[in-house]
Amino acid sequence: MFREITLGQYYPADSILHRLDPRVKLFGTLIYIIVLFVASEPISFGVITAALICIIVISKVPFSYMTKGLSGIVMLLVIAGVFNLFLTPGIPIFKLGPLTISDIGLKNAAIMVIRMVYLIVGTSLMTLTTTPNQLTDGLERSMRPMSKIGLPVHEIAMMMSIALRFIPILVEETDKIMKAQMARGADFETGGIIKRAKAMVPILVPLFVSAFRRASDLAMAMEARCYHGGEGRTKMKPLTYTAADRVAYLIILLFLAGIVALSILL
Amino acid sequence: MRSMINAKQLTHEFFRRDEEGNVEGISVALDHVDLDVEPGQFIAILGHNGSGKSTLAKHINALLTPSEGTLIVDGKDVSDPANTLDIRETAGMVFQNPDNQIIATVVEEDVGFGPENLGVPTDEIWQRVEAALRGVGMWEYRSHSPNRLSGGQKQRVAIAGVMAMEPKCIILDEPTAMLDPDGRAEVIRVAHELNEKKGITVILITHYMEEVVGADYVYVMEKGHIIMDGTPTEIFSRVDELIAHRLTVPQITLLAHKLKMAGMDIPDGILTREELIRVLCRLS
Ligand SMILES: Nc1ncnc2c1ncn2[C@@H]1O[C@H](COP(=O)(O)OP(=O)(O)OP(=O)(O)O)[C@@H](O)[C@H]1O
Numbered sequence: 049m050f051r052e053i054t055l056g057q058y059y060p061a062d063s064i065l066h067r068l069d070p071r072v073k074l075f076g077t078l079i080y081i082i083v084l085f086v087a088s089e090p091i092s093f094g095v096i097t098a099a100l101i102c103i104i105v106i107s108k109v110p111f112s113y114m115t116k117g118l119s120g121i122v123m124l125l126v127i128a129g130v131f132n133l134f135l136t137p138g139i140p141i142f143k144l145g146p147l148t149i150s151d152i153g154l155k156n157a158a159i160m161v162i163r164m165v166y167l168i169v170g171t172s173l174m175t176l177t178t179t180p181n182q183l184t185d186g187l188e189r190s191m192r193p194m195s196k197i198g199l200p201v202h203e204i205a206m207m208m209s210i211a212l213r214f215i216p217i218l219v220e221e222t223d224k225i226m227k228a229q230m231a232r233g234a235d236f237e238t239g240g241i242i243k244r245a246k247a248m249v250p251i252l253v254p255l256f257v258s259a260f261r262r263a264s265d266l267a268m269a270m271e272a273r274c275y276h277g278g279e280g281r282t283k284m285k286p287l288t289y290t291a292a293d294r295v296a297y298l299i300i301l302l303f304l305a306g307i308v309a310l311s312i313l314l
Numbered sequence: 315m316r317s318m319i320n321a322k323q324l325t326h327e328f329f330r331r332d333e334e335g336n337v338e339g340i341s342v343a344l345d346h347v348d349l350d351v352e353p354g355q356f357i358a359i360l361g362h363n364g365s366g367k368s369t370l371a372k373h374i375n376a377l378l379t380p381s382e383g384t385l386i387v388d389g390k391d392v393s394d395p396a397n398t399l400d401i402r403e404t405a406g407m408v409f410q411n412p413d414n415q416i417i418a419t420v421v422e423e424d425v426g427f428g429p430e431n432l433g434v435p436t437d438e439i440w441q442r443v444e445a446a447l448r449g450v451g452m453w454e455y456r457s458h459s460p461n462r463l464s465g466g467q468k469q470r471v472a473i474a475g476v477m478a479m480e481p482k483c484i485i486l487d488e489p490t491a492m493l494d495p496d497g498r499a500e501v502i503r504v505a506h507e508l509n510e511k512k513g514i515t516v517i518l519i520t521h522y523m524e525e526v527v528g529a530d531y532v533y534v535m536e537k538g539h540i541i542m543d544g545t546p547t548e549i550f551s552r553v554d555e556l557i558a559h560r561l562t563v564p565q566i567t568l569l570a571h572k573l574k575m576a577g578m579d580i581p582d583g584i585l586t587r588e589e590l591i592r593v594l595c596r597l598s
């Protein structure tokens with residue numbers, strides 16, 4: 049039941065997008081999210097859609113991979129859409145019994161749904177084309193200025209990459225513990241939510257014990273290999289910008305400028 | 315020649331504490347241990363659970379410091395915190411559980427972890443990673459995820475991770491305890507190769523008697539003491555003593571010992587099947 053968790057689902061392929069520096073992709077995703085929430089005119093959404101389609105084609109990742117994330121939020125989308133549709137005041141354009149759809153309601157609902165869908169598709173496009181390691185490296189480098197104000201940037205990045213390594217191991221372990229307890233008659237499938245939650249307690253205890261033991265072993269192994277924080281550390285795979293990365297930055301900035309110009313002019 | 319590892323009256327006490335943190339009792343994990351290892355030797359340390367083997371190993375890597383006595387690793391005193399990083403670079407350590415010592419999500423990145431911590435320049439990290447992975451025969455797996463490797467392969471990656479730091483000495487703390495017989499043979503073979511080809515001092519902690527056979531010198535520990543030491547032939551000549559300490563003896567050695575007891579003219583301390591065959595052929 050825990051096997052479906054796919055964190056940092058990377059889709060290996062040879063595309064320009066895969067080869068871009070993770071910092072560029074992080075920056076691009078940030079701009080994309082901002083733009084998505086700034087845009088409110090149909091023309092802006094047209095431009096965003098065109099850009100999104102271009103990037104999807106360039107990425108060489110099958111479209112179905114990007115929509116996987118959507119299935120989890122379908123209910124949320126429907127509920128949010130329906131509320132926006134019927135409960136926004138404005139000029140009524142459609143009446144059905146006590147329910148009224150206003151023009152603003154229709155627009156709001158459409159924008160809401162488009163934003164959510166684009167958000168999922170766009171961000172999964174980034175994780176699909178970037179390996180977890182590149183992602184944490186990129187985060188570490190992009191957030192480096194924050195270490196001046198006391199944010200432990202290196203430590204956060206190290207924690208993220210260790211978590212990525214150990215999640216599959218812990219998932220497997222959970223599976224093993226559950227099977228072992230099911231073999232002894234534990235029941236995780238029937239009963240109400242409280243009963244099922246109670247059944248999880250005997251899993252969590254051994255899981256935590258083993259996770260802490262692993263953590264202490266790992267800390268010792270890291271120390272034995274001379275780990276002493278980020279200071280004086282070199283990188284096996286340092287991030288360096290190429291010409292393609294600079295062009296990508298330029299395109300991202302032009303895109304941002306275009307959307308801003310559109311929303312000011314209209 | 316300067317010795318690689320020199321312990322004099324090395325003692326380590328663990329304090330057992332109750333819930334409030336008051337000392338309830340003291341367990342002496344190492345009790346006045348003397349030990350001397352020369353560079354390039356292959357040393358095996360034997361002993362039951364709780365005999366203090368891991369505690370000794372952790373001292374050599376400066377993960378623990380002595381309560382009493384001294385331990386000098388390659389001329390540096392482990393008690394001095396200023397030496398800690400140097401000592402860890404000199405004496406690398408491989409642990410028992412392969413899963414809990416691999417840090418990265420890709421094999422080559424894990425091997426590069428040590429050199430990264432040492433501040434080795436990028437180009438040289440790659441050279442060291444390649445040499446280390448080739449040395450343990452795992453170069454083809456460099457871009458694999460450690461999660462999909464067998465236990466023996468994981469331990470070889472862990473050994474490569476230590477080798478990439480270019481240590482003079484490598485301590486293997488029961489590296490084969492969680493492996494199947496094939497994995498065990500793999501790891502022991504790699505340890506011997508490193509010792510022979512690169513001249514690296516190897517300290518192998520184990521409780522499999524068969525793994526001790528190829529060592530230059532053996533220490534047997536019990537309750538924090540070294541109770542026996544000598545070459546494998548010397549140690550395994552003392553079959554009755556070993557059995558009295560509830561230590562098993564390699565099957566071949568036991569067979570030779572039984573034959574000798576039955577009146578055959580066989581020397582003590584036969585370790586390999588070939589040796590026994592040669593002796594038996596000479597008899598007839
Ligand atoms: N962190 C600790 N705190 C308290 N006591 C400890 C600690 N670590 C080890 N000990 C005790 O020290 C003694 C020696 O332990 P050590 O782990 O060195 O044995 P070992 O020979 O490596 O055994 P094994 O074969 O099980 O690995 C044991 O009695 C153990 O209970």
Ligand SMILES: [Mg+2]
Nearest residue numbers: 367368369488
């Ligand atoms: Mg031990």
